Amino acid sequence: MRFDGKVAVVTGAGNGLGRSHALLLAARGARVLVNDLGGGAFGGGESTQAADRVVAEIRDAGGEAVANYASVEDGARIVEAALDAFGRIDIVINNAGILRDVSFAKMSREDWDLVLRVHLEGSFRVTHAAWPHLREQGGGRVIMTTSAAGLYGNFGQANYSAAKMGILGLAQTLAHEGRKSNIHVNTIAPIAGSRLTETILARELVDALRPEYVSALVAYLCHDECKESGALFEVGGGFFARVRWERAAGKVFRLGREITPEAVAGAWEAVNDFSEPERVSHPRDLAGAMAPIMRNIQAGPSRGGNRFIDVDEALGYEFPESTFEYDERDVALYALGVGAAADPTGERRGELHFVYETHSDGFWVLPTFGVIPGLDVMLKMARAGESAPGCNYGLERLLHGEQSTEVRRPLPPRARLTTRTKIVEIYDKGENALVITETRSFDERGEELIVNRFTAVIRGAGGWGGE
Numbered sequence: 001m002r003f004d005g006k007v008a009v010v011t012g013a014g015n016g017l018g019r020s021h022a023l024l025l026a027a028r029g030a031r032v033l034v035n036d037l038g039g040g041a042f043g044g045g046e047s048t049q050a051a052d053r054v055v056a057e058i059r060d061a062g063g064e065a066v067a068n069y070a071s072v073e074d075g076a077r078i079v080e081a082a083l084d085a086f087g088r089i090d091i092v093i094n095n096a097g098i099l100r101d102v103s104f105a106k107m108s109r110e111d112w113d114l115v116l117r118v119h120l121e122g123s124f125r126v127t128h129a130a131w132p133h134l135r136e137q138g139g140g141r142v143i144m145t146t147s148a149a150g151l152y153g154n155f156g157q158a159n160y161s162a163a164k165m166g167i168l169g170l171a172q173t174l175a176h177e178g179r180k181s182n183i184h185v186n187t188i189a190p191i192a193g194s195r196l197t198e199t200i201l202a203r204e205l206v207d208a209l210r211p212e213y214v215s216a217l218v219a220y221l222c223h224d225e226c227k228e229s230g231a232l233f234e235v236g237g238g239f240f241a242r243v244r245w246e247r248a249a250g251k252v253f254r255l256g257r258e259i260t261p262e263a264v265a266g267a268w269e270a271v272n273d274f275s276e277p278e279r280v281s282h283p284r285d286l287a288g289a290m291a292p293i294m295r296n297i298q299a300g301p302s303r304g305g306n307r308f309i310d311v312d313e314a315l316g317y318e319f320p321e322s323t324f325e326y327d328e329r330d331v332a333l334y335a336l337g338v339g340a341a342a343d344p345t346g347e348r349r350g351e352l353h354f355v356y357e358t359h360s361d362g363f364w365v366l367p368t369f370g371v372i373p374g375l376d377v378m379l380k381m382a383r384a385g386e387s388a389p390g391c392n393y394g395l396e397r398l399l400h401g402e403q404s405t406e407v408r409r410p411l412p413p414r415a416r417l418t419t420r421t422k423i424v425e426i427y428d429k430g431e432n433a434l435v436i437t438e439t440r441s442f443d444e445r446g447e448e449l450i451v452n453r454f455t456a457v458i459r460g461a462g463g464w465g466g467e
Contacts, residue, residue: 001028001219001220001223001225002028002029003025003028003029003030003091003219003222003223004029004030005029006025006029006030006031006090006091007030007031007032007033007082007086007087007088007089007090007091008022008025008030008031008032008033008090008091008092008093008222009032009033009035009078009079009082009089009091009092009093009126009130010022010025010032010033010034010035010093010095011035011036011072011078011093011094011095011096011122011126012035012036012072012095012096012097013032013034013035013036013051013054013095014034014036014038014049014050014051014053014054015036015050016192016211017095017145017190017192017211017214017215018036018093018095018096019054019211020192020211020212020214020215021093021095021211021215021218021219022034022054022058022065023054023057023058023061023215024212024215024216024218024219025091025219025222026058026061026063026064026065027061027063028219029063030063030090030091031063031064031065031085031086032058032063032064032065032066033065033066033067033068033078033081033082033085033086034051034054034055034058034065034066034067034068035051035067035068035069035070035072035078035096036050036051036054036067036068036069036096037069037070037071037072037096038050038051038069047069048067048069051067051068051069052067054067055067064086066081066082066085066086068081068082071118071122072094072096072118072121072122072123072125072126073117073118073121073122073125074125075122075124075125075126075127075128075129075130076125076129078126078129079126079129079130079133080129083133088133088137089130089133089134089140090134090137090140090141091140091141091142091143091222092126092127092130092134092140092141092142092143093142093143093145093218093222094122094123094126094127094142094143094144094145094167095143095145096118096119096122097118097119097145098114098115098118098119099115099157099160100112100114100115100159100160101156101157101160102156103155103156104158107158107159111159112158112159115159115160115163116159116162116163116166118163119160119163119164119166119167120163120166120167120170123144123145123167123170124170127142127170127174130142131178131183134178134181134183135178135181135183138181138182139181139182139183139184140182140183140184141183141184141185141186141221141222141223142171142174142178142183142184142185142186143185143186143187143188143218143221143222144167144168144170144171144185144186144187144188145164145167145187145188145189145190146164146165146167146168146171146187146188146189146232147160147161147164147189147190148189148191148234149161149164150162150163150164150165150167150168150189151164151165151168151189151234151243164189167187168187168232171185171186171187171230171232172187172230175229175230176230176285178229179229183229184221184226184227184228184229185229185230186221186228186229186230186231186232186233187231187232187233188214188217188218188221188232188233188234188235189232189233189234189235189243190214190234190235190236191209191214191234191235191236191237192209192210192211192213192214192236208237209236209237213235213236213237213238214235214236217233217235217240221233230284232244244282244284245282245283246274246280246281246282247280247281247282247283248270248271248272248273248274248280249270249273249274249276249279249280250270250271250273250292251267251270251271252292252296252312252313253267253302253310253312254296254299254300254301254302254303254312255296255297255301255302256301256302257301257302257304257305257464260307262307263307266307266392299312303315303466304428304464304465304466305390305464305466306461306463306464307392308391308392308393308397308433308458308460308461309390309391309392309393309426309433309435309458309461309464310389310390310392311390311426311464311466312390313388313389313390314388314389314390314391314423314426314435315390315423315424315425315426316422316423316424317388317389317390317422317423318420318421318422319377319381319388319420319421319422321418321419321420322376322377322380322418322419322421323416323417323418323419324372324373324376324377324416324417324419324441325415325416325417326369326372326373326414326415326417327413327414328357328363328413328414331354331365331366331369331411331413332354332355332356332357334366334369334372335351335354335355335366335369336355338366338368340354340355340366341354341355341356354366357413363413364410365410365411365412365413367405367407367410367411368405369411370405370406370407370411370441370449370450370452371403371405371452373417373419373439373441373450373452374405374419374421374439374441374450374452374454375452376419377419377421377439378437378454382395388423391423391435393458393461397458397459397460397461398456398457398458398459399456399457399458399459400454400455400456400457401434401455401456401457402453402455403452403453403454403455404452404453405450405451405452406450406451406452407449407450408447408448408449408450408451409449411449411450412443415443415444415449416443416444417441417442417443417449417450418441418442419439419440419441419442420439420440420442421437421438421439421440422437422438423435423436423437423438424436424437424438424453426466427466427467428462428463428464428465428466428467429457429462430462430463431459431460431462431463432457432458432459432460432461432462433457433458433461433462434455434456434457434458435455435456435458436453436454436455436456437453437454437456438451438452438453438454439451439452439453439454
């Protein structure tokens with residue numbers, strides 16, 4: 001990949017990462033403005049030597065470069081120097097930085113202000129000065145430099161972390177604003193041996209983390225072949241990885257009902273749930289971030305609920321399908337259990353065909369056996385401790401209210417049934433609530449055989465003002 005005809009501005013290019021970026025781009029044909037104030041790692045002093053050395057290296061290798069010693073706080077001077085020297089600007093690499101590490105309790109206002117001025121303000125000023133020129137010429141590449149300390153936090157670096165996270169936010173907005181002008185803006189979170197990292201990493205680790213390993217990614221992101229924009233990458237020590245925001249499945253409370261701290265506490269597991277990959281989201285823009293909020297608003301007002309029952313979540317919930325197999329022995333035992341043919345010599349002699357599979361009149365299934373497949377589903381869920389979303393109560397609150405069983409046709413003596421279960425009604429009865437669950441059982445041909453409806457009284461779960 002070549003950069004012939006391109007002009008790159010690299011800040012903080014007198015040492016470490018900036019020097020590596022500048023050398024690589026120059027070796028690939030770019031003309032480079034090497035910017036470095038020449039100060040120390042903690043922001044003190046200035047010198048021309050650092051930038052001059054890198055310019056000499058580039059020229060000795062046959063490349064083109066000029067030195068600039070302005071502070072990144074004076075970004076306009078840096079960009080003006082590039083335009084004076086080369087007549088254009090195509091690439092801006094914001095790399096300059098300092099450290100003022102100290103615990104937050106001991107941090108002075110000077111420690112805070114200086115770090116933010118160099119990192120965040122400096123990145124803004126250099127990029128802001130270059131922006132109109134990139135727009136006018138129809139495109140360009142901007143690289144921002146954040147840090148793992150900004151992404152994840154790090155003890156003693158509140159100022160540095162805040163500045164680095166601010167840089168990421170700046171980059172993400174510029175990626176949106178620059179898209180129509182073909183300006184690509186990306187951010188790296190590098191780890192490399194430098195004056196900044198040698199204060200916190202062991203010497204052998206600093207030596208192993210060569211800046212060149214980072215510059216390969218920077219050069220690719222700056223090349224016209226790369227169409228990426230608005231991306232964040234962690235890079236260092238031979239490792240390259242894109243980083244993205246990940247949002248848990250979350251909990252939605254429909255609007256129009258009271259949302260209490262207790263309700264939030266009760267939903268805390270859902271708020272923090274990353275366990276279902278298909279429900280975890282990765283927003284890439286503000287529209288993506290707002291999507292679940294907008295869906296909730298568009299869904300209309302809440303149907304109500306309380307800490308025991310969330311009607312919006314529970315009503316209409318469909319449980320996973322369940323299977324139930326039975327044969328002649330099962331239905332005969334059921335019939336005996338409910339008293340069929342208890343007096344085979346008397347007036348109930350006509351019930352023998354419910355309990356005797358070789359009866360001359362045939363073997364019949366007592367119609368009320370139809371309750372068993374639905375009951376089987378309920379017992380399986382109870383044993384597994386499962387419940388529907390929004391049903392936040394235990395068996396200690398549940399009373400069996402009503403039950404209906406509808407048999408569509410005479411049941412076969414043996415079958416393998418598939419049962420589909422759904423919460424179909426929820427009523428507010430004042431002090432208590434009613435939850436009506438419906439099960440529909442189908443044979444192997446898909447024909448519906450049985451419909452059960454179970455009405456559960458949930459003690460103390462009413463009172464939200466529902467129908």
